[in-house]
Amino acid sequence: MSELTDEIKTLIIETLNLEDVAVADIDTDAPLFVDGLGLDSIDALELGVALHKRYGLELSAEAEETRKYFASVRTLADYVGAHRAR
């Protein structure tokens, strides 16, 4: 599991050009948006595109569940682990 969480952290850092942020700096359970890492709605869309490209996931920007999956690196890793197409 920690392998996948690290992979997702790396994906977040690279996709969102997070300068000066290392994998170790991201708390697996901290909120990704607003508090915690401080990402915004544009980042959510960008991450959706990246998750589609990397894992073949289709996430609806409107769906309430999407919000839950995007809560933290851990919730995202759980979702990716269960639903990835590649």
Added chain:
Amino acid sequence: MAEPDRWQTWAREEKPLVVHDEVAPVKAMPPLLRRRAQPLGRAALEVLYAPSLDYANQPIIFCSRYGETGRCLNFLQTLAEEGKVSPQEFSVSVHNATPGLFLIAKQCRAAVTALASETQLALSGIQEALAQIADGAPSVILVFCEEPLTPLYRAFVEDDEPVGFAFALEIAEGKDYQLVCDEVPTKASTETPFNPSALSLLRFALDETRAVLPLTGAEDWKLLRAAPEAGHA
């Protein structure tokens, strides 16, 4: 160059700009906003954050002939190849994105005007600045930034900027300069296009030996420097 006299020599002798490959660090901007800016935008942001500018919520007029063509081309190519574009890139692909990032970081609601014009951009910027001052703004920040076009587009223009640059001028009402337009142009419209780089404006401001800066090929629009005894702004 930090010393004023070296800049004055640069202006008087029409020396070319020295190329620096490093991207402006823009340390004054929070990293979460800074990450959205590309090299040209970062150069403009570094200028806006300059302590000497001492930005005080004035309206900003942001001028660039073509803006960040590399970003736009990359974006169009991705759209053509994959049918999807990066939301992040899209959000900052508009011409006013750079001053927008600056004002978000400053939590300031000052007005932004973004101008793009292949020719006579220096004139357009000055006209816009004077119009806003006539409309009541005590002063405005006039930013110019350019970078060489991305290679694919270079074949389509005659006078590309060879070196990227960004500078800002604060324009306020005064008596130091005057923008004039002659009813009868000094020159007939010439065959050779006259398209001064925005840098000519910076050179003119720095070189106190020059009295006139033509802003169009016909030399009807020009900027005049007041004689020293005429007083200051």
